[in-house]
Amino acid sequence: MRRLNRLLLVAVSLYGFNLSAQQSTIYTHELKDFDRGVSLYNDKQYQAAQILFETTKKENKDMEVQADCAYYIANCAIRLNQLNADMLMEDFVEDYPTSTKQNQAYIEVASYYFNQGKYAQALKWFDKVNEADMSNADRERYNFQKGYGYFNAGDKKQADKYFNKVLNSKEYGSQAKYYLGFIAYESDNYKDANQYFGQVEDQEQYKEKMSYFQADMNFKLGNFQKAIDLGEPQLAKSSPAERSELNKIIGESYFNLKQYDKAIPYLKEYKGKKGKWNNTDFYQLGYAYYKQGDYESAIAEFNKIVGGNDAVAQNAYYHLGESYLKTGKKQQALNAFKNASEMDFDAKIQEDAYLNYSKLSYEIGNPYQSVPEVLNTFLSKYPETPFKQEVQNLLISSYITSKNYKEALVLLEKNKSPENRLAYQKVAFYRGMELYTDGSYKEASILFKKSISEQRDARFTARATFWKGETEYVLNQFNEALLSFKQFMQFAEAKSTPEYKNINYNLAYTYFKLKEYEQAATYFQSYIALSKNDNVRLNDAYLRLGDSQFVSGKYWPAMEAYNKAIEMKGIDADYALFQKAISYGFVARNEKKIEDLIKFTQSYPQSKYADDALYELGNTYVSENNTSKALQTYDKLVNDYKTSSYVSKTLMRQALIYYNAQDDNKALAKFKKVVADFPNTPEAMEAVSTARLIYVDSGRTDEYATWVKTLNFVDVTDADLDNTAFESAEKQYLQNNIKQAISSLTSYIAKFPNGISSLKANFYLAQAYFADGLENNSIPHYEYVISKARNEFTEQALARLSQIHLKKNDYAKAIPVLKRLETEAEFPQNVTFAQSNLMKSYYDQKDYTNAVVYADKVMANDKIEDRIKSDAQIIIARSAIKTNNEDKAKAAYAKLLTIAKGELAAEALYYDAYFKNKEAKYDASNASVQKLSKDYSGYKYFGAKGLIIMAKNFYGLKDSFQATYILESIIKNFTDYSDVIEEAQKELDTIKAEEAKRNSSIQN
Secondary structure (H helix, E strand, O other): OOOOOOOOOOOOOOOOOOOOOOOOOOOOHHHHHHHHHHHHHHOOOHHHHHHHHHHHHHHOOOHHHHHHHHHHHHHHHHHOOOOOHHHHHHHHHHHOOOOOOHHHHHHHHHHHHHHOOOHHHHHHHHOOOOOOOOOHHHHHHHHHHHHHHHHHHOOHHHHHHHHHOOOOOOOOHHHHHHHHHHHHHHOOOHHHHHHHHHHHOOOHHHHHHHHHHHHHHHHHOOOHHHHHHHHHHHHHHOOHHHHHHHHHHHHHHHHHOOOHHHHHHHHHHOOOEOOEEOHHHHHHHHHHHHHOOOHHHHHHHHOOOOOOOOHHHHHHHHHHHHHHHHOOOHHHHHHHHHHHHOOOOOHHHHHHHHHHHHHHHHHHOOOOOOHHHHHHHHHHHOOOOOOHHHHHHHHHHHHHHOOOHHHHHHHHHHOOOHHHHHHHHHHHHHHHHHHHHOOOHHHHHHHHHHHHHHOOOHHHHHHHHHHHHHHHHHOOOHHHHHHHHHHHHHOHHHHHOOOHHHHHHHHHHHHHHOOOHHHHHHHHHHHHHHOOOOHHHHHHHHHHHHHHHHHOOOHHHHHHHHHHHHHHOOOOHHHHHHHHHHHHHHOOOHHHHHHHHHHHHHHOOOOOOHHHHHHHHHHHHHHOOOHHHHHHHHHHHHHHOOOOOOHHHHHHHHHHHHHHOOOHHHHHHHHHHHHHHOOOOHHHHHHHHHHHHHHHHOOOHHHHHHHHHOOOOOOHHHHHHHHHHHHHHHHHHHOOOHHHHHHHHHHHHHHOOOOOOHHHHHHHHHHHHHHOOOHHHHHHHHHHHHHOOOOOOHHHHHHHHHHHHHHOOOHHHHHHHHHHHHHHOOOHHHHHHHHHHHHHHHHHOOOHHHHHHHHHHHHOOOOOOHHHHHHHHHHHHHHHHHOOOHHHHHHHHHHHHHHOOHHHHHHHHHHHHHHHHHOOOHHHHHHHHHHHHHHOOOOHHHHHHHHHHHHHHHHHOOOHHHHHHHHHHHHHHOOOOHHHHHHHHHHHHHHHHHHOOOEOOOOO
């Protein structure tokens, strides 16, 4: 129990000496003023006496008389409290060293300073006194005052010595006993203290003062009921400071008697030291509430114990955990039990706390370490626990329920005991799924194979086989994928898996990629027959079924499939209509083909297939000998779709129509436009060749020669050699002899830099270098291709070249290429590729405005998959955060949360918690952090950042323990993330500074 800060002193009664003067025989009648002064002095008429002594001192030259006068003048000044009294007495001592009143003067000066409360100066004069040359009365006063001087100076040993000399004094004995009792009390010598206090307790002036001391002494001696009995009557009579201390004594006494209901009101009235409580104070009140079943009040007190590291703190944190459990606050309970389990002051509490911590980790997840690790550590630390079997069962299950498959896999690899093999199979499967979601297909495939090899749970073996097939498909290993999908079908448990509903679809696509179109069609039909509630896949299945039958020459069935896709009005309805129209051409129904193509151009003018449709429509008009409409259709294509790869072919078609109609001038104009706008293309070569026929037929060979000389890509004399050289190189490329192709194509380009086939040769060489892993070598050749007019290789070259620059993070080069790909690509997937990578490139370049522009484009595309949508949404959200547009960021992260998986989902959950914290929705924010910790524990960075939000939430909820404990745990457990540690430390310093204002146990 704390001591009272100040001593409760009784008034010290001091009486002056009864001085008398014995006249010397030498005194004569001339000393009548002196005698009168002495008489007045004895009558305590000090002012009048002082005047007479001063007069005598001036008139009488006798040294002894002057000495006596100086002595009395100083004594009168002391009794009159004159300001210069001490100086007068000191002057007397100095001026008359042989005076018989010297010793008395020392006593008088000492008493003067004593009465002024200047005890240190009084002691200095008391030390000069000759104790033998004093009367008994003077000696008692001397001993008491000197004892009190030492007492006040804190020298209890000397004080004890002088107080003991006046124990039996009638005048000073009671006061001495009181102070001796207090000295014993201060020294925890309660036996002597009680003895001394007992001798003066009948005196009213000491009775009240001693009640507090006696109550405190009995408390410290374990006499709790007596402490209560002594303390309670004293409360009403005490000062505020005494009352606070007495409330603490009485409250703790009831607490120790386990009368918690009685302890609470007294403990609450304690004001603390200098207005602050310490951890023990909070613990006692909290425990009293806990024992009364008032768990909310108990929590309110326990959680004020911040930074405790002793047996009291361990006990408090354990019961705090219990209180949280009683009120359903499991996350808070986990932290409290964790803290108690890390202290070893009480081994039983430590073990029980660790058990509760382990069970809660399994139940709600653990943000600090993997749940299997927690359970494993408990079993290692307490191998003889009576809960061993229960914890072992939880451990096996935890490998799955923790969802931290990465760490769980590490633990299971180290512990390959038979009872863990089933868990290993499942964890390997789920970790494989995580890697597949993150796009790490090769790593995922390895884990699916490990899961299959265990053969513990047939259902998981089947599922792992299916996803092994998926990874093989994504990696273009189509034969292997086909085998895996067929193996999956053979498992009896396959039908019970969520993957089964899509197996025919997957098999169909695999056959489609293998160009086994009849088999593909069979499985697409099987999927369609059983498909339910998945309109996206069903729509796609109709399209691919149509394609499979189209390629197989089954045009009428193909048209039926395309019609189904058109009726669904889903993705790629424009493609279905286009393909249906083309199919009519193959069944000699050109009138229907023309009808559907016209319908297409009117319905889908912005479609990627619009230029295809116009080209096919023009060609169909030609085949129907309707050249007028053919030319009109070709003109529309050239004018409306200037960047189309069909423009050069269309111009050639128009030129040939004019040529066949013998309209040579219009034909030559078109041929020359092809050559001018599309040099170095097959169409340009054909245009030169056909134009030559016109010039020859019309006898204008000189004009032809003049024209050809202006063309740097035509070397007429070497044409045969050119064609021969290219055909040889092309053969190696087409046969996939990459090394030989590179050599031959390089040789051709060197010999014929502007040869007839230089465009194709450069493209083939770029592709060969790329396939051989020599990506840097391929760059100049792709650049050659895209530097030429729009041609059949432009789109592929743009896609490859941008891919190379992106791999090198060379955004300055990648962005212009991607922008061209976006505007020039005909294949939707290339447009999506361009837009999604422009979005990422601009973001990495910190150009957040353009990043958001392209992210919005990606989001507007209904045909993209969720993974790319997630990428777009995260760019929008992150860009908004970077530009401090938190409203937009909040909306973006909310949308992301509905579609994201893996790490992006973890990030979205973090920001969900972040924004809820800013809105003071602390409980809802904590729920998001708990979900983040439980479902995405493998993503440590966002888990750690989420914990900082949780700490802020708890501080907002007035739960200081949770806030500080979480922050301290972050600093201890997440050292890999310096930015997180820095933020956590800053928050911790702020909270501790605030808490130190009310809790004296906290150092700030």
